[in-house]
Amino acid sequence: xxxxxxxxxxxxxxxHLSNMRDYIKIIGSPKIFSFTIMWMIILVFIGTIxxxxxxxxxxxxxxFSSWFTWFGFLPxxxxxxxxxxxxxxxxxxxxxxxxxxxxxxxxxxxHFGVILMLVGGALTSFFSHGGSVVIxxxxxxxxxxxxxxxxxxxxxTSDLNNDYFTVFESPLLIKNSVxxxxxxxxxxEILNYxxxxxxxxxxxxxxxxxxxxxxxxxxxxIPIEKEYEQNISGIxxxxxxxxxxxxxxxxxxxxxxxxxxxxxxxxxxxxLRRERTYLPxxxxxxxxxxxxxPGTEIAKSYSSLVNLMENNIPRKVLISMNEPLRYKGxxxxxxxxxxxxxxxxxxxxxxxxxxxxxxYISTIIMCIGILYHMLFMVLKSFNRKEN
Amino acid sequence: xxxxxxILCLGILISADFxxxxxxxxxxxxxxxxxxxxxxxxxxxxxxxxxxTNDKDFENIVASDWLFQIFTKPEKExxxxxxxxxxPEVAFSLGLDKNDFHKYSFKEIIKGFQENxxxxxxxxxxxxxxxxxxxxxxxxxxxNILSYDEITHGMYCxxxxxxxxxxxxxxxxxxxxxxxxxxxxFMRNIDKFKVLLKDLLDTHESKWNESHLELSHxxxxxxxxxxxxxxxxxxxxxxxxELWYSPWEVMDGRSLxxxxxxxxxxxxxxxxxxIKNDINNVNIYTHSIIDKIGVDIxxxxxxxxxxxxxxxxxxFLWSMVFYLIAFFIMGVSWxxxxxxxxxxxxxxIIIGFLLHSYGLISRMIIMQRPPVTTLYESILxxxxxxxxxxxxxxxxxxxTLGVLIASIGGIFLHFIGFKYAADGxTLGVLxxxxxxxxxxxxxxxxxxxxxxxxxxxxLMAHIYLxxxxxxxxxxxxxxxxxxxxxxLTLMGLFFTMFGTILGGIWADQSWGRFWGWDPKENGxxxxxxxxxxxxxxxxxxxxxxxxxxxxxxxxNIIVVLAWFGVNLLNVGxxxxxxxxxxxxxxxxxxxxxxxxxxTMYLLAKRKNPKLx
Numbered sequence: 001x002x003x004x005x006x007x008x009x010x011x012x013x014x015x016h017l018s019n020m021r022d023y024i025k026i027i028g029s030p031k032i033f034s035f036t037i038m039w040m041i042i043l044v045f046i047g048t049i050x051x052x053x054x055x056x057x058x059x060x061x062x063x064f065s066s067w068f069t070w071f072g073f074l075p076x077x078x079x080x081x082x083x084x085x086x087x088x089x090x091x092x093x094x095x096x097x098x099x100x101x102x103x104x105x106x107x108x109x110x111h112f113g114v115i116l117m118l119v120g121g122a123l124t125s126f127f128s129h130g131g132s133v134v135i136x137x138x139x140x141x142x143x144x145x146x147x148x149x150x151x152x153x154x155x156x157t158s159d160l161n162n163d164y165f166t167v168f169e170s171p172l173l174i175k176n177s178v179x180x181x182x183x184x185x186x187x188x189e190i191l192n193y194x195x196x197x198x199x200x201x202x203x204x205x206x207x208x209x210x211x212x213x214x215x216x217x218x219x220x221x222i223p224i225e226k227e228y229e230q231n232i233s234g235i236x237x238x239x240x241x242x243x244x245x246x247x248x249x250x251x252x253x254x255x256x257x258x259x260x261x262x263x264x265x266x267x268x269x270x271x272l273r274r275e276r277t278y279l280p281x282x283x284x285x286x287x288x289x290x291x292x293x294p295g296t297e298i299a300k301s302y303s304s305l306v307n308l309m310e311n312n313i314p315r316k317v318l319i320s321m322n323e324p325l326r327y328k329g330x331x332x333x334x335x336x337x338x339x340x341x342x343x344x345x346x347x348x349x350x351x352x353x354x355x356x357x358x359x360y361i362s363t364i365i366m367c368i369g370i371l372y373h374m375l376f377m378v379l380k381s382f383n384r385k386e387n
Numbered sequence: 388x389x390x391x392x393x394i395l396c397l398g399i400l401i402s403a404d405f406x407x408x409x410x411x412x413x414x415x416x417x418x419x420x421x422x423x424x425x426x427x428x429x430x431x432x433x434x435x436x437x438x439x440t441n442d443k444d445f446e447n448i449v450a451s452d453w454l455f456q457i458f459t460k461p462e463k464e465x466x467x468x469x470x471x472x473x474x475p476e477v478a479f480s481l482g483l484d485k486n487d488f489h490k491y492s493f494k495e496i497i498k499g500f501q502e503n504x505x506x507x508x509x510x511x512x513x514x515x516x517x518x519x520x521x522x523x524x525x526x527x528x529x530x531n532i533l534s535y536d537e538i539t540h541g542m543y544c545x546x547x548x549x550x551x552x553x554x555x556x557x558x559x560x561x562x563x564x565x566x567x568x569x570x571x572x573f574m575r576n577i578d579k580f581k582v583l584l585k586d587l588l589d590t591h592e593s594k595w596n597e598s599h600l601e602l603s604h605x606x607x608x609x610x611x612x613x614x615x616x617x618x619x620x621x622x623x624x625x626x627x628x629e630l631w632y633s634p635w636e637v638m639d640g641r642s643l644x645x646x647x648x649x650x651x652x653x654x655x656x657x658x659x660x661x662i663k664n665d666i667n668n669v670n671i672y673t674h675s676i677i678d679k680i681g682v683d684i685x686x687x688x689x690x691x692x693x694x695x696x697x698x699x700x701x702x703f704l705w706s707m708v709f710y711l712i713a714f715f716i717m718g719v720s721w722x723x724x725x726x727x728x729x730x731x732x733x734x735x736i737i738i739g740f741l742l743h744s745y746g747l748i749s750r751m752i753i754m755q756r757p758p759v760t761t762l763y764e765s766i767l768x769x770x771x772x773x774x775x776x777x778x779x780x781x782x783x784x785x786x787t788l789g790v791l792i793a794s795i796g797g798i799f800l801h802f803i804g805f806k807y808a809a810d811g812x813t814l815g816v817l818x819x820x821x822x823x824x825x826x827x828x829x830x831x832x833x834x835x836x837x838x839x840x841x842x843x844x845x846l847m848a849h850i851y852l853x854x855x856x857x858x859x860x861x862x863x864x865x866x867x868x869x870x871x872x873x874x875l876t877l878m879g880l881f882f883t884m885f886g887t888i889l890g891g892i893w894a895d896q897s898w899g900r901f902w903g904w905d906p907k908e909n910g911x912x913x914x915x916x917x918x919x920x921x922x923x924x925x926x927x928x929x930x931x932x933x934x935x936x937x938x939x940x941x942x943n944i945i946v947v948l949a950w951f952g953v954n955l956l957n958v959g960x961x962x963x964x965x966x967x968x969x970x971x972x973x974x975x976x977x978x979x980x981x982x983x984x985x986t987m988y989l990l991a992k993r994k995n996p997k998l999x
Contacts, residue, residue, distance in 0.1 A: 124901065
């Protein structure tokens, strides 16, 4: 009896397994792959064409880095979802029979390489972050700024020895949200937040409520730039719960005069800036150098001579085009420069990416797979000829 | 070892003796022979590399001679119709007479500008966005005129124009044979001349003798000549660092180095000999100049003469001629089935291909960089790959199929290449990001190879479908064609995929991201995806042979879009080179391909229901 039931359950299990097999077979069908790849072709095509109008960043957000994209009122799978489907579909390949036979091993290896590539892509998309370190010649920096995200910082400068920072990051910076934190006595209500705007001076002096720069200026919203990093974001907010400084203030990126606040015998600064991430070390720009093709304005190469300082122990490093500095998981690339009279400023693109090695590994694996398969096919055709 | 091979190649490829056409000049960041300088400017002004008119007063001389003519006989050359104004509206607004060649002389155009002065004034106030095509072309004509004028007077200081006859003066200045002297002579011997001038100033006007009087005339004449000091586009005098200077620049009173002094002297003699039409002497002085420069500066003189002969040989035109010949012989071989005729077409293709390779190698040697760096070079290289693969097929099959693919692809791509070459200098320097021989030689050549192989696959699929329609009973041929197409798709996938990934790795190495959805990246990705889609559609059994061939034949469209189409978007890191015609031609090509291949597909389907 027991044996019977065991047999039965085994049978059930086997049946279940074969059912699983069927499902996997369906999910892993190359038909699905063909279809997803067709959809991917359409996405890539559209996502490329629209870049002319909306710029690279927006196109990337809309068609590749999101789960869904909207055509009119209908949601369609965007790049991320399509690639996830592709990933699941490809994974099922490994449940097929005979994939390690001589005939299939090359193809199997290649598929494995592709899967690794997709995993690397996912890791990069979820966990990598970066921005740019901007340093003037002779100056030191220990943070990088995000290209796209902004943050609102309240700095308590009352203490002579230490400044206290309270940072509100970009997800909080939306219209009508109310910001408060134990470290600051007042409350910030965001009246408006513009991705791109410009300050325009007021013809009439505004209401009494307006304070600081808002007294003489207002922010005019303007269309978002195609080059997203060129946007000048602005914020209008209302301070309350202060002793005597309640009112409406404004800030924007690169504001020439810092918004200060003296309240309840304490000094504060309020700054809207690009989101900063601090590095566990410091970089000092010793010298920026650019070499032109002789007699022209065409750059031949750029390089920055940098002092990499950790625990105040300096080490000299040269960062140049195609030769980045890699340190503690961070990579610094010579991306650009700013020249202002005799002042030179270097712009180093900074990336911390955990998926960095995946493309390298998967390329090698794919290469081996395809080459093996080609070799196999060539040998087979030779054998056929001999016969 | 590599060096050995390199030197061997150089030895084989170097030809001709060093002549005045090879004199080094720095232009657009690169040292090049005067011949290239002349050709680039002639192309800019005239629209072609060489003259082709039946003007009675002027011969159709080669570019470098034209350059020396405008140096030595500037007055006469002002009448040569050298400026190409194709747009009749531009010609009309400048008040120029209609002529059939659309060519006008400096004098005519200058007159036009003088009589329509407000034309330029109004253009200057317009900002760039509001300028119409005509506006832009007028500005271009104006800039050409200015640049022409600058070149014309670039060697003015070497012209023997100053008469110095008083024996006292001559003796003091060290002039022996009786001839006119140039501005440059005085500037070189400024120390001696200063003594004479000082004497002139110290002597009261009433006490001037004949030599004093002459000296005062010379001083005035020299003063007058300095008005051409602006003509600084001829950077032929080596300076320090990598910079080269124009004769006028070094004659601004600075102290000359020994080398500069000698070079100036040699140029004076060279120009003098040219005026006397003594080409032999001109070349002797050329040699001396090269030798002198070579002592101080690391100058690869072989490359200069190599470049001149590359300019003169027009290799790619000849290569295309042989492809054309092969195409026609192949046509004949289809009518009279003869082993030798087939062989002749094959040989003709091979000759064209060898010339093609020779041209590519020449360019690599001249520029000291991998074969593909610009859009123009990618055309040359892709057609090279296409012909190479087609030749391999032909070698194994000997049924003129390879010749067909090679000749059609080769002719088409060469033709497009000529269009791009007519846009300007094809041997330009590279911007900083691209200035990396390692990545250019790996990523760019791999992806270009991928384009080439994909095109061969596409063409093979065309042929498969056409054979399906014309000879549906020829199963053996069809099978062979299909297998070849399939193999080529795999190979195309291999090269495009690794080219794309290598590009990603380069991007990761250079600016920190593996993939950025940039149009050019997406273009390459599209080809990869297309190949993948076709392979999986076939594997999954969703399509059969004819459907597969139809899909692969359309890969040509994807390749062309990825290659040229993305430049039309004008965004991203890879956008280089843009012409309005490209868009029209591209759409014509795509339209034609879609209609033609769809028709073929439908016909093939009807005739071969089993293969669908």
